Amino acid sequence: MNNRIKELRARENLSQLELAQKVGVRRETIVFLEKGKYNPSLKLAYDISQIFNMPIEEVFIFDNKNH
Amino acid sequence: MKKSLIIYVITPAVFFLSVLVFLLLNFDGGFQDIISLVSVLLFFIFSIFMGQDKIRSINNKEPCEDELSKKITTKASSMSFYISVIFWIALLLISDHTALPTHNLIGSGVIGMSLIFIFSWAGIKFFGLKNE
Numbered sequence: 001m002n003n004r005i006k007e008l009r010a011r012e013n014l015s016q017l018e019l020a021q022k023v024g025v026r027r028e029t030i031v032f033l034e035k036g037k038y039n040p041s042l043k044l045a046y047d048i049s050q051i052f053n054m055p056i057e058e059v060f061i062f063d064n065k066n067h
Numbered sequence: 068m069k070k071s072l073i074i075y076v077i078t079p080a081v082f083f084l085s086v087l088v089f090l091l092l093n094f095d096g097g098f099q100d101i102i103s104l105v106s107v108l109l110f111f112i113f114s115i116f117m118g119q120d121k122i123r124s125i126n127n128k129e130p131c132e133d134e135l136s137k138k139i140t141t142k143a144s145s146m147s148f149y150i151s152v153i154f155w156i157a158l159l160l161i162s163d164h165t166a167l168p169t170h171n172l173i174g175s176g177v178i179g180m181s182l183i184f185i186f187s188w189a190g191i192k193f194f195g196l197k198n199e
Contacts, residue, residue, distance in 0.1 A: 026130060037195020037196065037197060
């Protein structure tokens with residue numbers, strides 16, 4: 001699964017820490033997500049999408065090849 | 068802040084430092100002493116790192132634990148349990164062919180298990196938890 005968190009965060013002028021605080025996780029989790037080292041829970045994915053006012057599928061792109 | 072500093076950094080640091088000093092005072096240069104020293108030093112570094120991590124989280128006003136950290140701990144625990152079972156079997160097989168005293172065998176097993184957990188945790192932190 002790929003995601004556009006880094007790109008959207010830059011567009012919204014949000015730091016990793018600010019985004020982490022908004023969704024109630026540690027900054028490390030945002031780092032892992034941006035590096036593609038972790039796939040979030042549905043709740044976290046939903047919360048992040050809500051911050052960017054976008055549907056989940058536009059923030060997180062499911063890549064079937066990696067499964 | 069002060070309370071968390073005491074819980075996460077000072078207590079484990081004092082504990083491991085005392086063990087380290089005790090081991091150094093009774094150090095006779097044997098292989099077993101070196102293994103014990105290195106292990107305690109690793110635990111000391113690990114506890115300091117964990118404590119620093121928690122304090123950084125508190126300072127940043129973010130939770131000390133979240134879904135990722137819980138998953139890393141769970142995965143490291145399950146992985147280290149599996150490896151530890153194999154480690155104990157190997158240790159028992161080795162002990163059949165050597166004159167290893169029981170307390171040394173148990174000590175090696177416990178230190179081995181702790182080290183396996185630390186390495187599993189570090190490995191998962193480094194490689195991440197993809198598609199899980």
